[in-house]
Amino acid sequence: MGRWAPGAGDRLREAALALYLERGFEQTMVTDIAERAGVTARTFFRHFADKREVLFDGTSALTESSLAALEAAPATASTLEVVAAALDAAADMIGRDRELARKRQSVIMSNTDLRERELIKIASLSATLADGLRRRGVDATEAGLAAEAACAVYRVAFQRWVDADDGLDLRDAIGQSFAQLRALTAAGYPRTACSSEAPSSSA
Known part of the structure; x- marks a missing residue:
């Protein structure tokens, strides 16, 4: 399949997510993702810097x-x-x-x-x-x-x-x-120990 096949990026995302769920993120290699998507590893790296960025490229x-x-x-x-x-x-x-x-x-x-x-x-x-x-x-x-x-x-x-x-x-x-x-903000803040109305501690 050509390296710039239409929809390669979407297929790589879909393949990566499926493999991460099946095998775990650490156990999934870039070559696994590329093979599942039907493209080469070189194509993967044209779309994503690494396998982590498949999840964060947006x-x-x-x-x-x-x-x-x-x-x-x-x-x-x-x-x-x-x-x-x-x-x-x-x-x-x-x-x-x-x-x-x-x-x-x-x-x-x-x-x-x-x-x-x-x-x-x-x-x-x-x-x-x-x-x-x-x-x-x-x-x-x-x-x-x-x-x-x-x-x-x-x-x-x-x-x-x-x-x-x-x-x-x-x-x-x-x-x-x-x-x-x-609503939380409108409820106001609780008084703190530093408040001017807080009781003074005994010596």
């Missing part, structure tokens, strides 16, 4: 889509509304196929290195969102906090969506998680 597109949505948000939108718009854009990309997301998540959670790579992806998204907020004029501290909060919302909502047995939509899961965050 990261750049996800980040770009989220940033574009953030930048397109109305100037009157609150900081949380802006990051919510960014997550909606991410959901539009990721939320199309829950079964695929479940399989990918299963592979990632079974391997320490892949879990670390997933955390790096989320951290990179958070940094990108924070930068975008600062360019909109948001205070640096507020921008960083909002971006981190958005990524926490995303992680919680994504896991809920993956685990759900009903027709829950990823965008709805994100919206509900944001609503819970706002």
